[in-house]
Amino acid sequence: MGVNESRAEPGGWEIAVAVNAAIKGMLGAMGQSGHVCRRATGVEVRLDTDRGYDDLLDQVTAAVRDRVRGGDTVVVAEKLLAAAQGRLGPAEVLTSPDPKAVDARTRQALAEKWSARTGMPVSPLHLLLADEFTHPTRGPMATLGCLDHNGAAHDLARSIHEASGVVVDVVVSDTDTGIDVRAPLIGTLTLGATPLGATAGLNLYECMRCACAAEFVRGHDRGIPIVICTPSQRCADRPGAGAPRGYPGALDREREGGLTHD
Numbered sequence: 001m002g003v004n005e006s007r008a009e010p011g012g013w014e015i016a017v018a019v020n021a022a023i024k025g026m027l028g029a030m031g032q033s034g035h036v037c038r039r040a041t042g043v044e045v046r047l048d049t050d051r052g053y054d055d056l057l058d059q060v061t062a063a064v065r066d067r068v069r070g071g072d073t074v075v076v077a078e079k080l081l082a083a084a085q086g087r088l089g090p091a092e093v094l095t096s097p098d099p100k101a102v103d104a105r106t107r108q109a110l111a112e113k114w115s116a117r118t119g120m121p122v123s124p125l126h127l128l129l130a131d132e133f134t135h136p137t138r139g140p141m142a143t144l145g146c147l148d149h150n151g152a153a154h155d156l157a158r159s160i161h162e163a164s165g166v167v168v169d170v171v172v173s174d175t176d177t178g179i180d181v182r183a184p185l186i187g188t189l190t191l192g193a194t195p196l197g198a199t200a201g202l203n204l205y206e207c208m209r210c211a212c213a214a215e216f217v218r219g220h221d222r223g224i225p226i227v228i229c230t231p232s233q234r235c236a237d238r239p240g241a242g243a244p245r246g247y248p249g250a251l252d253r254e255r256e257g258g259l260t261h262d
Contacts, residue, residue, distance in 0.1 A: 043226040049084040064228060077173065082146040097110075099128060178190070
């Protein structure tokens with residue numbers, strides 16, 4: 001579940017895929033695209049992460065079960081899952097020093113430090129995903145990244161299917177892309193947002209497209225933690241939809257067959 005800390009520059013094809021995913025994601029947010037995300041619809045809901053991971057899955061399921069259709073992709077913010085899993089550390093995680101302001105070797109040392117301090121597994125990827133979080137009783141804290149992004153995506157897809165009978169894919173996404181530290185979070189360039197975990201019905205390009213569409217819909221402070229991406233009819237019936245990705249942790253370019261359909 002480690003971040004790709006390579007300094008190698010992305011190839012032309014990777015750049016083209018990332019740029020196209022960002023542009024088509026923006027069009028999807030406007031309801032003017034096609035493919036796996038013809039349009040993207042925000043779900044305004046207040047989610048209580050303090051009630052735990054299983055309860056959060058139930059809350060998200062309740063918010064979408066009467067709105068999803070077969071072939072939809074539900075995109076949920078990574079930060080919420082991390083908080084619900086209890087993956088919270090002191091606010092100083094973000095400042096002593098800022099994990100995004102150090103080199104890869106220092107970030108690895110910081111990961112080991114915070115693993116020891118919090119008693120939780122913390123990787124360099126988790127530190128790049130760390131974000132501000134205000135706990136209702138403990139005050140300012142920091143989220144420490146979701147544990148097993150692919151597993152969480154499948155957990156939510158299964159929960160939605162059990163409640164609604166509808167098969168959907170799920171993407172766990174975050175605003176970070178790793179560009180500011182030249183460390184692709186999933187081993188390939190992403191722009192605007194990064195899909196960190198997903199079920200098996202989407203290839204990486206499709207995951208990126210949905211993550212970007214969701215980011216444009218969600219914004220920063222609109223109170224939209226969930227976005228439903230509706231596909232064009234030709235892309236609604238996808239093999240593997242809702243199924244486990246096939247490996248734990250975060251999405252990883254090296255463990256995928258390709259960025260797009262081979």
